[in-house]
Amino acid sequence: MVRFVFGLLLLSIVGCGVGGGIQPAVIPEDLKSTSDRPLVAHPEYAHWSQFPEGSYSIRRKEVVGKNGKTIVTTKVQLKSKTAEKVSVEMQVTVKRGDDPERVNDPDVTDYPAQFQLPEGMQEEQFSLPSLKAKFSGEEALEVDGQKYECKKYVWTETNEAGPMEVTVWRSDNVPGRTVKEVSATQNVGESSSEQIIEVKIASQESK
Numbered sequence: 001m002v003r004f005v006f007g008l009l010l011l012s013i014v015g016c017g018v019g020g021g022i023q024p025a026v027i028p029e030d031l032k033s034t035s036d037r038p039l040v041a042h043p044e045y046a047h048w049s050q051f052p053e054g055s056y057s058i059r060r061k062e063v064v065g066k067n068g069k070t071i072v073t074t075k076v077q078l079k080s081k082t083a084e085k086v087s088v089e090m091q092v093t094v095k096r097g098d099d100p101e102r103v104n105d106p107d108v109t110d111y112p113a114q115f116q117l118p119e120g121m122q123e124e125q126f127s128l129p130s131l132k133a134k135f136s137g138e139e140a141l142e143v144d145g146q147k148y149e150c151k152k153y154v155w156t157e158t159n160e161a162g163p164m165e166v167t168v169w170r171s172d173n174v175p176g177r178t179v180k181e182v183s184a185t186q187n188v189g190e191s192s193s194e195q196i197i198e199v200k201i202a203s204q205e206s207k
Helices: 043-048 123-127
Strands: 002-004 039-041 056-065 068-081 085-096 107-112 114-116 134-143 146-159 162-170 178-185 190-200
Touching (some): 039 043, 134 178, 134 190
Antiparallel strands (some): 056 068, 056 190, 068 085, 085 107, 134 146, 146 162, 162 178, 178 190
C-alpha cells in the first residue's frame, strides 16, 4: 500500500501499542490547504533524501502489560528518491507471547519535497515527534559500537487507558531518526521500550 503524506507527526504516536513507533500522520484530503499559504520544505523529505537509496534502520520494541509481552520489530528503508519525493517502506513484525510471529505487509509512504503549510500551524511544529513534545537536552546513545548524538524529547500523551509518559531520543544521522523510545501508562501497568538494533547506510558497512 502506498500513501502520499503532506503533513506529519501531528498526534501520531503508537506508544504502548504494537505498531511501528512514532509515525507520520496523513492529513485527510478535505484538510489539505488550497489557500495561498506558503510552500515549505517537508522535513521527512529533507531527512530521508540525505541517504542513499536502500539505507535503513531496524528497531526492536518490547511491550509489557497485563496480556504479557509483545515484541515488535520495525524496519524503515528508503526505497527511492527523486527531486519531487522520497518513498519510504515500513515493515513491521509482531510476536505476541507464544503465538506465531506475524509479518505484516510492507507499507510504503511517499513524502513530497514541499507541502503547503496548514492554516494556524508553524513550520517548526512539523519537526517535532509530537505537538506536545518538549526538548529536554542532548544525549549520546551507542548502537552496535557507534555513538549517535541525539535530541531528547519528553511529553505526556492521553489515551483511553490514561496518561502515558513518553521519552524519545532522535538523531538525524539515523534513517527514520528514532534511536530510542520509552513510554509507560501507569493506570494499567503497561510500558514499552524501543531501541535501534541495526543501522545500514547503503554502500557502506552496517553501523
